[in-house]
Amino acid sequence: MKVLLTGSTGYIGRRLKQRLSNRDDIDLKIFVRNKKSHSNLTLNSFEVFEGDTFDKEKLEIALQGVDTAFYLIHSLNNKNYKDLDKISAKNFIEAAEKCGVKRVIYLGGLGVKNENTSEHLLSRIETGEVLSSSKKVQTIWIRAGVIIGSGSTSFEIIRNLTEKLPIMTTPKWVYTKTQAIGVDDVLNYLEQSIDLESKENLVVDIGSEQLTYKDMMIQTAEALELKRIIIPLPFLSITLSSYWLNLFTPVQFTVAKALIEGLKSEVVIQNNNAEKYFPNIKPISYKEAVKKAIKEIKSNQVISRWSDTGGRIWEQNHTQEIADAIFVDRKERTIKNISKEAIYKSFISIGGKNGWFAYDFLWEIRGVLDKLIGGVGLKRGRRSQNDLRIGESLDFWKVVDIKENERLLLFAQMKLPGLAWLEFKIEDNKLIQSAYYYPKGVFGRLYWYSLIPIHYLVFNNMIDSIIKKSANDD
Incomplete structure (x- = not known):
């Protein structure tokens, strides 16, 4: 089976590339903006195509003969990322149709469209809708909330806040419910989507137990063997919260603001397709995912980080x-x-x-x-x-x-x-x-x-x- 991987230098993409490279039944191709972003080992081991999703000609060359393509692209670092994401997804699915691709696998975010939906989350949803609009190419849309793993944005934010602030005054969004998931479980769903027998478009919501962000910080403190006091305050605005994250965590203000805006609404599982189509995957608990991430950091085994693509x-x-x-x-x-x-x-x-x-x-x-x-x-x-x-x-x-x-x-x-x-x-x-x-x-x-x-x-x-x-x- 010929598989094309996009976003291979990103947090998920780099890990997925490593996993798929171990499968003898897959001929893995890589589509990347700049070949220099990969090692000589990668360049010598895989067929690597250089270009981006805004260059239709190069996109079609990369998709020739491909059976399944992974779409792991996001333009959050650009000011007009919402428009760029739509154009990128449209170009990709049209090229996939033209080249006879059978399946596109997309990793998006949990959430529903309503008046509280942030621009960041709305962009992820609209990208999934564009990719799922084709009648010729099947799209498997995996939707995850907070991804916990060594080097992930969410984990780095929660870990830094928990380690550095014994007493935290937080906005009311700490009571918002979400369903986090360990990065290895995300990779399991993505990899197994290649072999799924279903022929229809699917939206698969994935996650472990429901927790509030306050619960997550408390469990993180327990995993780090720390005692922390959290005092929610009703008057901290999105902008103030963004500056707060900017000062105490590795993320810069623009990224912090996009993430904080997304905390206004719950991001929880809306369907049972994960259990229905992937019955053998049992996501580990939030605390287990945190402990696993901490272990990787301490043993210097971090494969990818959120900041590598910025x-x-x-x-x-x-x-x-x-x-x-x-x-x-x-x-x-x-x-x-x-x-x-x-x-x-x-x-x-x-x-x-x-x-x-x-x-x-x-x-x-x-x-x-x-x-x-x-x-x-x-x-x-x-x-x-x-x-x-x-x-x-x-x-x-x-x-x-x-x-x-x-x-x-x-x-x-x-x-x-x-x-x-x-x-x-x-x-x-x-x-x-x-x-x-x-x-x-x-x-x-x-x-x-x-x-x-x-x-x-x-x-x-x-x-x-x-x-x-x-x-x-x-």
Whole structure:
């Protein structure tokens, strides 16, 4: 069976790709915006098509000969995501019809249309409706609520709030009911949808037990062996709640607001199709899913994270932009008898829990300031403390290029009056560390000049610390 996977760099898509790659009865194809977002192993193991769902010609090439296609695409990071989602879904189902695809499997969200439905949830519902409108292609529409797993948006929010706030004052939405589900159970439903014998369009609502968001936070605290007090307040608005999430969790303000707006209405199961068509899947409880996620984090086994797909600028070729940078802070050190492997291992391990060497407090201050003005801040951390891949987040940076034992290029995603990059490169027995900055207007230039003393301390210490760490580890 030929299967096409879209959204393969996303939270669910990356995990589903790993699972489907283990099946000998499936010829897996991958449709991705940028091939660089995948490792050489993936590129050599699968047929990878480059393009997006707004390019009909490339979409049809990818769908040729496909039996089943997974639609795991969402445009939440764009301002007009609701319109883009409709266009994307329409293009996809029309191309699927034209290419003779038999089945499309879509992962959407639980919920019903009413006056309280958020724009985010409404977009997910409308996407499902567009995909289900075809009379030639069967659509299996899996609908999940809060997905709990290491690296998922919902889990990261709940875990961060629970860990950092012994006493929480919360809006009245904490009494809203939902049905969470563990990420592995979601993957089970998606994978088994490939082999489902039904020929009709299906809407399959999935989830474990019904809980309020307050119940979920209390159970999370119990799983973390913490005691927490939750005090709901009736006067916290959506905007205030969004700023609150922005400050205490890894998500930035725009994402927090979209999620908070969705908490106004209950998202619970509306049908029994999960039991009817997938009787062998028994979703684990919420607390079990939390414990499993915590175990993966502690053992450094996080496969994917919610923040890895945010910010399409990492897909661009930055060579020309860097060449145009007006300001450059470059430091060079001779490697001497230290191996390139040790140097590379040191500079790809910076950030996250490992920190930024001697001046961590300055990075923390910059992260807090970034959060206060709606940026991503430092709380995103990193997926793994010892490994990086193109496209994933590293604190308030994005990995835009990486070459083993040679180079790491990071693009700044913090709020800036300009564009910035940080590069580590091994060349001619030297470690070259470069900060590039392209300012916007007068304020952008003032910003750079005001930071020169801090840059002197931070960047000199950084390259010296990398050399010292490498020498100790080599």
